[in-house]
Amino acid sequence: MTDTATGSTAFEKTPGWLDWYDGPSRPRFELPAGAVDAHCHVFGPGAEFPYAPERKYTPCDASKQQLFALRDHLGFARNVVVQATCHGADNRAMVDALRASGGLARGVATVRPTITDAEVRELHEAGVRGVRFNFVKRLVDAAPRQDLLDVVAKIRPYGWHVVVYFEAADLADLREFFLGLDVPLVVDHMGRPDVAADPDGPGFTAFLDFMRARPDIWCKVTCPERLSESGPAALDGEQHAYRDVVPFARRVVEEFPDRVLWGTDWPHPNLTSHMPDDGLLVDFIPHIAPSAEAQHKLLVANPMRLYWPDAG
Numbered sequence: 001m002t003d004t005a006t007g008s009t010a011f012e013k014t015p016g017w018l019d020w021y022d023g024p025s026r027p028r029f030e031l032p033a034g035a036v037d038a039h040c041h042v043f044g045p046g047a048e049f050p051y052a053p054e055r056k057y058t059p060c061d062a063s064k065q066q067l068f069a070l071r072d073h074l075g076f077a078r079n080v081v082v083q084a085t086c087h088g089a090d091n092r093a094m095v096d097a098l099r100a101s102g103g104l105a106r107g108v109a110t111v112r113p114t115i116t117d118a119e120v121r122e123l124h125e126a127g128v129r130g131v132r133f134n135f136v137k138r139l140v141d142a143a144p145r146q147d148l149l150d151v152v153a154k155i156r157p158y159g160w161h162v163v164v165y166f167e168a169a170d171l172a173d174l175r176e177f178f179l180g181l182d183v184p185l186v187v188d189h190m191g192r193p194d195v196a197a198d199p200d201g202p203g204f205t206a207f208l209d210f211m212r213a214r215p216d217i218w219c220k221v222t223c224p225e226r227l228s229e230s231g232p233a234a235l236d237g238e239q240h241a242y243r244d245v246v247p248f249a250r251r252v253v254e255e256f257p258d259r260v261l262w263g264t265d266w267p268h269p270n271l272t273s274h275m276p277d278d279g280l281l282v283d284f285i286p287h288i289a290p291s292a293e294a295q296h297k298l299l300v301a302n303p304m305r306l307y308w309p310d311a312g
């Protein structure tokens with residue numbers, strides 16, 4: 001990885017913004033053939049794909065070429081590029097990455113309820129397979145629930161799913177609404193558990209109960225670097241990073257082995273304490289999915305079933 005994170009941009013980054021780490025190590029953990037990085041983003045570049053006026057942060061640029069270089073460096077075969085909130089409902093940067101990937105990337109878009117069927121079809125042809133509903137208040141102003149129901153009606157005919165991002169404290173309010181959405185659901189970042197709490201306590205139990213409520217709710221066991229409170233960070237060769245997250249992620253992988261996904265979350269928007277070495281993040285995987293069978297499901301079989309169901 002010789003590219004630098006801080007290419008020229010038409011935008012000024014949010015003060016204190018941490019750029020992604022451009023010297024990732026080569027993972028010690030060898031990913032299974034065909035592994036999918038099922039949660040990552042592109043940012044701009046802002047000069048080509050401007051950040052949205054309604055954004056809550058302005059990132060450094062993180063281009064499709066840089067994403068694909070990271071994919072190859074880490075040993076992934078494919079990516080799922082999730083629309084970042086800094087681009088609002090302007091999916092051009094994400095779609096441009098999908099089109100440039102030669103079929104090796106699928107996408108998750110953010111759309112407005114006014115989207116036309118022709119526009120949904122165009123996104124589908126580019127490789128989009130889901131929409132993201134975001135309830136994290138520091139990232140977006142919440143959309144009215146009726147708007148989200150209207151979006152679901154538009155995307156359901158295409159077999160898409162809904163990716164939901166929310167804080168653990170908000171699950172009680174959102175649960176019935178989510179369960180009423182009649183498309184598969186994918187939860188970002190394990191529903192953001194409080195990892196200082198007991199994994200057997202009421203907070204995480206409520207999340208696991210939500211997962212149990214329907215057989216088509218999936219979970220990304222991602223972002224230990226975001227959730228961890230105790231560290232140590234995935235830096236300087238650290239092989240035992242983010243130990244406090246392990247019991248939570250492991251529990252989800254054990255109970256729902258066929259409905260878990262993993263991704264780097266590169267370029268790691270809004271981290272404030274440190275920027276992880278993505279090679280070391282890959283080395284975190286065997287701590288949460290110890291067996292070869294669990295790893296294959298997490299990294300290959302599950303994401304392929306959800307995003308490339310027609311592949312071999």
Ligand SMILES: O=C(O)c1cc(C(=O)O)oc(=O)c1
Nearest residue numbers: 083084085086139265269270
């Ligand atoms: O926690 C975050 O700040 C965050 C932000 C975004 C985004 O801005 O799209 O995506 C993520 O997956 C996580």
